[in-house]
Amino acid sequence: MAISMHIITADMEDIMNGEMRLEDGRIDLTSLAETMWKQGRRFWWLLLLLAGIGATACSFLVKKTYQPVYTAFAAYAVSSDSVYAGNKNYEQKVAEQIGVVFPYILTSDVLREKVCEKMGTKTMPGSIDASVVQDTNLITIRARAASAGRAYELLQAVLACYPEILHPVTGVLKMELLDESGVPHQPDNIPDGRRAALEGAGGGSLLFILIVLFGAMAKKTVRNREDLQRLTQIHYLGSLPKTRAKKRSAAFLDARYAICARLEKELKKKNMHTLLVTSAVAGEGKTTVACNLALGLEKKGYSVLLLDADLRKPAVCRTMQLDSGTEGAYEVLTGQRTAEEVKIRCRDTQLCVIAGTKSLSSTQQILGTGKIAEIIKQLEKEADLVIVDTPPAGILSDAAMLASCVDGGVFVVRQDFADVRILTEGIRELSEAGMEFAGCILNQTEHK
Structure with a gap:
C-alpha cells in the first residue's frame, strides 16, 4: 500500500483573507454578486418571512399610532x-x-x-x-x-x-x-394601509439584502478551481457542473468521463486499488461523486466495488436508486454476514455495492476494531478498485480512522458551500493519518 504524508503548504493567512479579494485588496464584485445570488436563492423563504413581518408590522403601527386630523x-x-x-x-x-x-x-x-x-x-x-x-x-x-x-x-x-x-x-x-367648510366630513390624513404594507415589505426586503450581503462578505469558502487548488494543494481532477439529481445532462456525463480519465491516470501512477471518497462537511455531494466515480470507472472496464462505510448516514443505495434490503456493511463489520452474502449488483453493469443499512450515532467501537481493514483487503482481491464512501472528514473522525486502510483518497468540495477552516482542517486530519490524495473534485451542483 502506497502511503505518504501529504503536507499542506498553503499560507493560512492567504486562506483566511483571499476569498473574495483580488491581489490588490479590491473586492471581486462578480464573485460577491454570484455568492449573494446563490445565498438569496437558497434562503428565499427568509425574504418572504422578512417582507411579511415588515408589511404586518408597518400596517399594525399605522393603525395603532393613527391620530386623525x-x-x-x-x-x-x-x-x-x-x-x-x-x-x-x-x-x-x-x-x-x-x-x-x-x-x-x-x-x-x-x-x-x-x-x-x-x-x-x-x-x-x-x-x-x-x-x-x-x-x-x-x-x-x-x-x-x-x-x-x-x-x-x-x-x-x-x-x-x-x-x-x-x-x-x-x-x-x-x-x-x-x-x-362647516363641520369637516373626513380627516386630512386618511391612513394608507396598503402603502404602509408596501413600505414595510420593502424594508424587510432591504434587510434581507443586507443580511445576504453580510453573509457573502463574511463567508470564507471555495468559489472556483483556483481557490480549490490554492487551499488544498491537491491534484485537481475536475468539476461536476450543475445538474438535477435524477437527470444527468450530457455536460455532466462529459465531465464525469473527464474526471474518471484523470483519476485513472493517478490510480495507475500511484498504484492505488482502494479509494476513499470524503468531503469537509455533510451536503457537499461526496456520496453522489463516489457513485458516479464507480459508474464511470466501471464503464471504462474496471470491476468496481462500492462500499458504503458512512455508518452514520448511509446514502449510497438511495443515490443509486437501489433496494438496500436489511443487510449490508453493518452486518459484515459485526460478523453477522460475509461481504459476498450482502453484495448488490447494479442492473446492466458489473458494479457491485455493499450498502449501508443502519444509521449509528457512534462508530468508534466498530471502526476501531480493525475489522474494516480486513474487509477492505478482502474486497481488494475481488475487484480492480474498491471505492469507500465515508462520513465528512472535517467534523468527524471516521474518515481519518479509515485513511490507513486504503491506498488513497478523493476529496470533494461543493462550490460556495464548504467552509475554509473546516476544509483545511479535514485535509490536515487525513494527511496526518497517512492519506495520499489521488485528487480533489469541485462539485458545482446546487445544495438541496
Missing part, C-alpha cells in the same frame, strides 16, 4: 372702513399686513386664553393658522383638531375672539365671509 376653514375678503375703502391696492396691502401679523396674534397667549375661555377648556384643543392669497385681499383662517366637531368649534371660537385683538393693530376691518 380634521381641518375647518373660513375664507374672507378683507376691506377697510377708512377713506381708502374700495381701493383694491389698499385692501390688498391690508390683507398682506394681516397675513404678516395674524400668525403672531394666533400664537399669542391673549388669543389662546380668550379662545379657551370661549370654549370652556384649559388648553386649546388644536392649532390655528392664517394665510393670504397672493396679490389679493383674500385671507383664509384654518383650525385643526383631532375630531371634526372640535375643529369647527375651534374655528368659530377664533372667529369670535380675534377681532378684539386684531383691530387695535390693524384698525377696524370689514371681513366678508366668502366660503366656510
Whole structure:
C-alpha cells in the first residue's frame, strides 16, 4: 500500500483573507454578486418571512399610532372702513399686513386664553393658522383638531375672539365671509394601509439584502478551481457542473468521463486499488461523486466495488436508486454476514455495492476494531478498485480512522458551500493519518 504524508503548504493567512479579494485588496464584485445570488436563492423563504413581518408590522403601527386630523376653514375678503375703502391696492396691502401679523396674534397667549375661555377648556384643543392669497385681499383662517366637531368649534371660537385683538393693530376691518367648510366630513390624513404594507415589505426586503450581503462578505469558502487548488494543494481532477439529481445532462456525463480519465491516470501512477471518497462537511455531494466515480470507472472496464462505510448516514443505495434490503456493511463489520452474502449488483453493469443499512450515532467501537481493514483487503482481491464512501472528514473522525486502510483518497468540495477552516482542517486530519490524495473534485451542483 502506497502511503505518504501529504503536507499542506498553503499560507493560512492567504486562506483566511483571499476569498473574495483580488491581489490588490479590491473586492471581486462578480464573485460577491454570484455568492449573494446563490445565498438569496437558497434562503428565499427568509425574504418572504422578512417582507411579511415588515408589511404586518408597518400596517399594525399605522393603525395603532393613527391620530386623525380634521381641518375647518373660513375664507374672507378683507376691506377697510377708512377713506381708502374700495381701493383694491389698499385692501390688498391690508390683507398682506394681516397675513404678516395674524400668525403672531394666533400664537399669542391673549388669543389662546380668550379662545379657551370661549370654549370652556384649559388648553386649546388644536392649532390655528392664517394665510393670504397672493396679490389679493383674500385671507383664509384654518383650525385643526383631532375630531371634526372640535375643529369647527375651534374655528368659530377664533372667529369670535380675534377681532378684539386684531383691530387695535390693524384698525377696524370689514371681513366678508366668502366660503366656510362647516363641520369637516373626513380627516386630512386618511391612513394608507396598503402603502404602509408596501413600505414595510420593502424594508424587510432591504434587510434581507443586507443580511445576504453580510453573509457573502463574511463567508470564507471555495468559489472556483483556483481557490480549490490554492487551499488544498491537491491534484485537481475536475468539476461536476450543475445538474438535477435524477437527470444527468450530457455536460455532466462529459465531465464525469473527464474526471474518471484523470483519476485513472493517478490510480495507475500511484498504484492505488482502494479509494476513499470524503468531503469537509455533510451536503457537499461526496456520496453522489463516489457513485458516479464507480459508474464511470466501471464503464471504462474496471470491476468496481462500492462500499458504503458512512455508518452514520448511509446514502449510497438511495443515490443509486437501489433496494438496500436489511443487510449490508453493518452486518459484515459485526460478523453477522460475509461481504459476498450482502453484495448488490447494479442492473446492466458489473458494479457491485455493499450498502449501508443502519444509521449509528457512534462508530468508534466498530471502526476501531480493525475489522474494516480486513474487509477492505478482502474486497481488494475481488475487484480492480474498491471505492469507500465515508462520513465528512472535517467534523468527524471516521474518515481519518479509515485513511490507513486504503491506498488513497478523493476529496470533494461543493462550490460556495464548504467552509475554509473546516476544509483545511479535514485535509490536515487525513494527511496526518497517512492519506495520499489521488485528487480533489469541485462539485458545482446546487445544495438541496
